[in-house]
Amino acid sequence: MYIKPDKNQFCIEAFLLPFGGKLNDRNRWLVLAKLIPWDDFEDEYASQFSQTRGAPSLSFRIALGSLIIKERLGLTDEATVEQIEENPYLQCFLGFSEFQSKPPFESSMMTHFRKRLSSSILEEINDTIVKKHTKKQKVNDSSDGGTLVIDATCTPADVRYPTDISLLNEARENSEKIIDTLWKLSSKDGIKPRTYRNNARKDFLSAARSKKLTHERRRELTSKQLNYIKRNLGTIKQFENRDKLSTLELHRLFVISEVYRQQLEMYTEQKRSIADRIISFSQPHIRPIIRGKKGKSVEFGAKISAAIVDGFAFADRISFDSYNESNDLITHVEAFKKRYGKYPRRILADQIYQTRKNRKFCKELGVEMSGKPLGRPPKAGYLDEQKERWRKNECDRVPIEGKFGQLKRKYSLSRVMAKLVTTSEAVIRIAFLVVNLEKIYLPQFFQHCFRLILNIMLKNRPLVA
Numbered sequence: 001m002y003i004k005p006d007k008n009q010f011c012i013e014a015f016l017l018p019f020g021g022k023l024n025d026r027n028r029w030l031v032l033a034k035l036i037p038w039d040d041f042e043d044e045y046a047s048q049f050s051q052t053r054g055a056p057s058l059s060f061r062i063a064l065g066s067l068i069i070k071e072r073l074g075l076t077d078e079a080t081v082e083q084i085e086e087n088p089y090l091q092c093f094l095g096f097s098e099f100q101s102k103p104p105f106e107s108s109m110m111t112h113f114r115k116r117l118s119s120s121i122l123e124e125i126n127d128t129i130v131k132k133h134t135k136k137q138k139v140n141d142s143s144d145g146g147t148l149v150i151d152a153t154c155t156p157a158d159v160r161y162p163t164d165i166s167l168l169n170e171a172r173e174n175s176e177k178i179i180d181t182l183w184k185l186s187s188k189d190g191i192k193p194r195t196y197r198n199n200a201r202k203d204f205l206s207a208a209r210s211k212k213l214t215h216e217r218r219r220e221l222t223s224k225q226l227n228y229i230k231r232n233l234g235t236i237k238q239f240e241n242r243d244k245l246s247t248l249e250l251h252r253l254f255v256i257s258e259v260y261r262q263q264l265e266m267y268t269e270q271k272r273s274i275a276d277r278i279i280s281f282s283q284p285h286i287r288p289i290i291r292g293k294k295g296k297s298v299e300f301g302a303k304i305s306a307a308i309v310d311g312f313a314f315a316d317r318i319s320f321d322s323y324n325e326s327n328d329l330i331t332h333v334e335a336f337k338k339r340y341g342k343y344p345r346r347i348l349a350d351q352i353y354q355t356r357k358n359r360k361f362c363k364e365l366g367v368e369m370s371g372k373p374l375g376r377p378p379k380a381g382y383l384d385e386q387k388e389r390w391r392k393n394e395c396d397r398v399p400i401e402g403k404f405g406q407l408k409r410k411y412s413l414s415r416v417m418a419k420l421v422t423t424s425e426a427v428i429r430i431a432f433l434v435v436n437l438e439k440i441y442l443p444q445f446f447q448h449c450f451r452l453i454l455n456i457m458l459k460n461r462p463l464v465a
Contacts, residue, residue: 002049002057004042005095016098017088029093032441036064037128038095041121048116058105061095063113064125067426069093070110071411071434077110114418114426119318122429126436127339130312133440148344149308149400150332150353152325154289155413155428157301162279164263165218168225169204170281171259173197174252175232181249182239193235200228222267229260255284276321285320285421301416302424306432307332308400309340311439313407315432318425329358333367343367348397370397407431 012025023030038061045060069090070080081103084090088099096104160166176195183192207213207221236242236253245253255278262274278284279300289299305317305328316335317328329349336344346368347353354371362369370393372382408414411431418424 001054002046002051004046005059005061012092014097015088015092018099018101023089023092027089028441029089032068032437033065033093035129035133035437035440036068037125037132038064040128041125044121045116058109059095062104063117065094066105066110067113067117067430068434068437071427071430072438074410074412077107080110081105081107111423114423115420117426117429118422119425119429122426122433123315126314126429126433129433129440130314130436131339134310134312146309146340146344147346147348147396148332148336149348149397150305150329151350151397151400151404152303152305152328153404154291154299154303155301155408155416156299157280157283157286157424158415158417158419159280159283159286159300162300164266165204165207165221165225167259167279167281168222168229168263169200171256172200172225172228172232174281175229175236175256178245178249178253178256179232179235181245182236182241185241185244186239193238195232195235196228200225219267222263226260226264226267229256233257233260255281258284283419287320287322289322302428304428305332306400306403307335308403309336309344311399312436313403313432314339315428318428320421324352326353326355326358329353330361333361333365346370346393348393348400350397370394403435407435411435 012023012030015023017023041064042060045063049057066080066084069075069084070077073080073083075083084094085101085103091099091104094104176197179193179195203221203224207218210217213221233256259278259281262277266272266274277288279288280286286300286302289301289303291297291299302318302320303322303325304315304319305325307314307316314335316332329347333343333347343365344367347362348370351371354369354374356374359369359374370390372390411434412427413431416424416427418427
């Protein structure tokens with residue numbers, strides 16, 4: 001059951017403290033609270049709950065605010081709840097009317113918050129906040145439409161580096177657990193099917209402990225693990241009570257079968273890659289993302305196509321499949337049109353976006369696109385004005401690389417700890433939301449400091465005769 005909070009109940013000045021006094025309305029969390037349109041998305045969030053049945057649920061402000069606190073402070077779920085319990089400013093930020101010394105919710109609720117706040121809601125919140133702030137900015141009022149900077153990056157997930165033998169070993173161990181469960185649920189007539197798990201474990205350890213495996217030895221150990229899984233899958237099919245397995249166990253059984261199919265095809269055809277390759281048993285949705293970067297040629301996680309407009313960041317696409325980001329240029333341009341009501345004046349992107357299709361699309365819209373023209377350069381060479389313009393466009397494209405660095409170094413996108421598709425997308429969206437809130441908040445904070453210093457200087461100014 002969802003009970004909407006009273007909009008007139010929350011007031012910073014009326015926040016009750018057990019030790020007396022009042023909160024400082026210039027605190028960073030209270031200033032930040034005024035930038036977020038809490039009430040605009042209350043109805044959409046409440047539609048997920050029943051209005052008559054069930055225990056009362058926590059408000060939209062508590063759900064979103066808790067995720068913002070976690071991302072902004074770089075805390076774990078448990079540490080976030082502890083900080084909220086100890087800090088009255090954080091409780092006021094979440095909309096409480098008075099300080100309470102008990103935890104407002106269990107740390108496990110943070111996972112439910114990430115599930116309930118869908119990717120579409122968080123994207124809409126981000127767009128709304130930026131739109132309200134930039135309502136009087138030149139990017140919306142000028143006739144040229146502004147500049148759109150686009151690029152793509154990978155947000156690595158919290159998985160170990162995959163190897164075929166370790167993945168097969170994990171699939172084999174889970175198949176043995178399913179056999180044990182089915183045996184407990186059966187009538188237990190006869191002898192329990194053999195799985196040879198001790199021998200399989202020894203074979204895996206012999207590979208894991210080897211400092212260097214030859215190609216022939218690796219294929220031999222892979223073949224053994226494949227045979228163990230094949231035997232276990234055949235045993236599972238013989239049980240007539242497979243429908244009694246839980247949803248999670250049925251999902252694991254499907255992943256085991258798919259891992260076996262992929263690894264068997266790679267083994268028999270001696271291939272090193274396969275379409276939709278599973279690299280993590282616990283997160284089968286993750287795919288290898290080819291980066292081509294020095295030191296990290298491949299990363300494992302979600303790939304995002306991002307756009308920067310006037311310093312604000314937008315994640316226009318989040319996908320766990322490896323894709324060519326050059327196909328997203330039209331999507332970025334249409335998203336810009338939806339946000340600002342007009343097409344951009346110019347687009348700054350690296351070479352992968354400069355395809356004939358994208359150039360034709362930009363030419364039809366009258367949008368300038370960075371990069372040299374296709375074809376051979378003229379015999380006389382390019383003009384100095386052209387070279388200077390291309391160099392300036394490349395310099396103007398640098399901020400998106402800096403934004404990626406900020407999202408990964410200061411915030412959580414260097415290693416996304418969420419395990420599900422929905423929760424991983426929520427973590428990415430929250431990071432983009434927080435980085436935009438910081439861009440709005442910091443100039444206001446520095447303006448406040450300047451006014452404070454100016455007032456002190458004027459008060460201490462000596463009298464002039």
